[in-house]
Amino acid sequence: GAVVSQHPSWVICKSGTSVKIECRSLDFQATTMFWYRQFPKQSLMLMATSNEGSKATYEQGVEKDKFLINHASLTLSTLTVTSAHPEDSSFYICSAIPPTNTEAFFGQGTRLTVV
């Protein structure tokens, strides 16, 4: 199957700092990637749809100025959590759907802890 790589897999940062998470499609081009957030014992919550070469589409209630998304190439999307606070601590996962498929392939996820 297709491969989506996410980095880093875990990160600890201080309150007020920013953290960048990368999501790469390794063997296909992804014009669209999806960013999810998952709280412990809960389902996936779609945060935004990342569109190559244009602005991301954010879900209702997600602050676009806090969660900056950049999709500068067909194989890379980044999510930057700006001015992180402890309540931003969560598991962030990206996914992409290859052009010839309908199923989603996920990155390994990034566990963010803000102290």
Next chain:
Amino acid sequence: GQQVMQIPQYQHVQEGEDFTTYCNSSTTLSNIQWYKQRPGGHPVFLIQLVKSGEVKKQKRLTFQFGEAKKNSSLHITATQTTDVGTYFCAGPRDSNYQLIWGAGTKLIIKP
């Protein structure tokens, strides 16, 4: 808006017992997909159902898609410790490539 409901939220079973999770969509789906997420891991695609009334099997896992293409189920026969995890269903959103996710059912094997 379009929703996918999934029940139960948790299911505790003894090893060797069966497990079933159910999904219900508010709208007719072109397909439904099932994913498994192991503890600490990311969701991994299991299968996609497309046809009305379709039934697919993967070893001890049986997937069904309802006649109206609005509901689906996953049944695991004789659960094993390797089956532990959360099972999610997902269907495509009407307007774009996004998937609408069920809340997931966590399979827990009693010690």
